[in-house]
Amino acid sequence: MPRILTVFWSAALRSGASHPQPTAPGRRPALRRNEDSAASILARALTRDPANCVSSHFPTHSLTHLLSLACLCASSFLLASSATAAAPLRLHPDNPHYFLWRGKPTMLITSGEHYGAVLNLDFDYVKYLDALAKDKLNLTRTFTGGAYVEPQGAFNIARNTLAPGPGRFICPWARSDQPGYAGGGNKFDLDRWDTAYFKRLRDFMAQASKRGVVVEMNLFCPFYEETQWRLSPFNAINNVNGLASIARTNLYTLDRHGGLLALQEKMVRKIVRELRGFDNLYYEICNEPYFGGVTLEWQHHIADVIVDAEKEFRAKHLISQNIANSSAKIEKPHPAVSIFNFHYATPPDAVPMNFQLNKVIGDNETGFRGTNDAPYRREGWDFLLAGGGLYNNLDYSFVAGHEDGTFVYPASQPGGGGPSFRSQMRILRDFICGFDFIRMKPDNAVIKAGVPPTHTALALVERGRQYAIYLRPGTVTQFSVRWTGQVEPKYSEDYTFYVSSNDGAHLWVDGRLVIDNWVEQTEKELTGRMRLEGGRSYPVKLEYFYNGGQAAMKFLWSSGSQPKEPIGATALVWLDGSARGLKGEYFKGTDLKNPWRTRNDPTVNFAWGTSPPFSESSQGAPGALEIELPVGAYRAEWVDPVTGRVAKDETLQHAGGLAKVSAPRFTEDIALRIRAR
CATH class of the missing domain: 2.60.40 (Immunoglobulin-like)
Structure with a gap:
């Protein structure tokens, strides 16, 4: 090869143009218009080594032909490289129920942290991403923090990554010079961006890209309670921009937002522009928009904003919409939405209900069925074998200080995860990816x-x-339970009894009906109070029925001398004194008439989900x-x-x-x- 071509190819390779993985804006892009053109690279080659560019034995009249050949080769080389770099995650053209990514058919399967990897400054996301890559898991969800962050203790989550410690919350908005943010530190200035945040965000994306991990960038989240709204940068008490004070349920609307819609649009456009070069990315409009007053019209508007923000970009990113908990029929899909995500989607009815849309159907959050591996492993297998293309287990073993996923969470945690579970997700991934699944269907x-x-x-x-x-084992459809025994309080004082159930429940203590709630419902906690004498035994009867959804039944108490906690076996005894705990009589059906099994339950603290109460x-x-x-x-x-x-x-x-x-x-x-x- 003539020396000029050798120098040219060396320069081209050093330019980074041959690398198929895009880099973040502000770093070295795949193809820089002025510096990395074919002519520019060739000119640098000539300048760098003019003596050897044309040999003394090389005919000078052929220089024009050589330059033309080099430029033609360079153009083909760089355009091919650039095209590869500009192809982010997309629907597979042969089967749009799945993805095409980096030239390969792809399902997204993971067990990831609780969405605070970027906004929580104490969280080492490199170590976290290493843990995902170790088990070949290829997805993580993250929240932007631009609107939503959680207080510590929210949802009874121990060491919640979405609830940073004081002064450790970072988001797209810059801090002002005025103190008074409800979460500690200065208020936010919604007219200025925090450059440190975007540097962290781009690095997170780049680190994920290196490890083969796709990022679901969740732009917004509703405010379930006032405690979350109190911490939002959009809340008038937390910024210096003189915005109107509005109800948290009006923020995500097109007509009651108090001027905040323009700021939401601005944030979306900024994030979309900052992340335009990454191929390992899709956007989710809003987490769980079926809570907190989020309107469908607003969701569609944000999808339109994303599309418009990317209209000048060569590479377009997929958009996800979170549809419902469990399942729902999608009636009017937005044409720009390619991924329809559900939460707690077991049984996987959401897939067959919407399969005809020819888009990816995902289950991107799990939980509220205890902390054992089995319910969430089964949920993942069920969902993907039903034809889903995305599964994300919410993994509570990832916390700040244990970013390798080794945190031992308490039994009260609202979900599971951990090293053993992630190894099971790798088994699922290896099993399903061992097929040519693009050619398969339910x-x-x-x-x-x-x-x-x-x-x-x-x-x-x-x-x-x-x-x-x-x-x-199949999911259970209907059952009911009667627990009987005695409760033995330690203290003489007023006690509060708590029954949290899906569906209905009755509670009698000492013959008195304390809680009366025999109705179908999602999980709901009711309370009753009565005075008990320490050292005495009081007859207790607790009845429950389940008629569908996520089965749960929890029996707790508290008093002035003891915190709210499940009533344990030390305070419960059978009526005949033969065992500690409660006698549990289980029935098939909801009417307590068709005996199934009887057993001793040391405590009533169950989150069965859709699994039967017996193995x-x-x-x-x-x-x-x-x-x-x-x-x-x-x-x-x-x-x-x-x-x-x-x-x-x-x-x-x-x-x-x-x-x-x-x-x-x-x-x-x-x-x-x-x-x-």
Whole structure:
């Protein structure tokens, strides 16, 4: 190769133009208009090494041809590199229920922190992202902080990353020189940007990009209570801009926002411009907009603002809309929205209800079903095998000081997560990504028989070629419980009893009806008070029914001498004195008439979700699944979702029709992989 081309290619490579991953604005972009053009690189090559650019043996009359060739090669090289860099996460053109990212079909699967990685200055996001990458998890949600931050103790979350310590909250708005922010420090000036915030935000994006992690940038969040609104930079008490004081339920509207809509638009445009070069990004309009007065018209307006802000950019980013808790039918989708996210989406009804939209359906928040791994593992498997393309478990083991995800959270935490759970998410990821899933679709009809009545099975299929099947104990639809026993207080004083339930409950203490709430409802806490004498035993009867949704039943008390806490076995005893705790009589159905099982419950503090109150043993069942397969040879492998080990495998020489695939013994859940040989 002539020396001039060698120098040219060296200069081109040093320019960074060959790197497919974009960098943040303000750093070295993939292609700089003035410095990294083909002509510029060639000129620098000539200047850098003029003596060797043209050999004494090289005919000078060919210089023009050489320069033309070099420029042509350079243009092709740089344009190809730039095109790669300018292709952010997008819907897969062959199957828009999934993503295409960095040239590969992609599902987004993760177990991530509680959205404070950027706005919480005490949180080491590099260590956190390393922990995700270790288990090949490829998504994280983060809140901008521009409108919403949580107080410490919110939602009973220990070490909440979305609740920074005093003076450790950073957001897009610069601090003023006036003290008085409700969260500590100076108030905000909504006319100025905080350059330190955007530097941190861009670095977070770059660090995530290096580790193959996509970021869901959540722009806004409703204010569930006054305690969150009290900390918002948009609250008139927290800024120096003389804005109107409005109700928290009016902020995200088009007609009652008190002038704050323009500031919201300005913030969106600023963030979109700052992050325009990143390929590992999509925007979510608003977290849980079905609370706090958020209007659909406002959500669609923000989507339009994002589209308009990106109209001059070569690369456009996907937009997500959070639709509902559990499931809902999407009636009027905004054309710019490509991802429809749900929370607590178990069973995964949201997927079949909206599959015809040909967009990604996601489950991007879990919780409120206890702290064990099983409910959230099953939720993830269910959702993706039903045809979903995104799953994010909310992982409370990530906190400041334990960014590696090793924090041991209390049993009262409203969700789970941890190292063992993330390893299970890696198993899910490896299982599903082991298929050519772009060619697959939900197809439970291939399973003809063999699923026990106590179980459910989901199948993602490309008929005749590949089959992914997930089998687990079924969700419970209706049950009721009667707990009886005695409560033994320590102190002689007034006690408050708390019953938090989904659905209804009755509580009697010493024959007196203290709580009467026999109605269908989402989880709600009711209270009753009465005076008790220390050292005495009082008969107690607690009744509960569940008719759908997220089953929960919690029985607590407090007094002047003791904090609010679940009533434990030390204060409970059976009526006959034979056991500590309460006698729990469980019934099928909601009317306490069809006996199911009886057991001792040391305490009543349950968040069953959609799982039954008993672990239904699956050992020995099913004997075999009957699956419709065309003629051919197949390899079948049963995979343990907890360990990733193949529990049983076999080769099938099948003549067509129904194939019987024998299951191994399993306790919790099991997955089946079938491929044509």
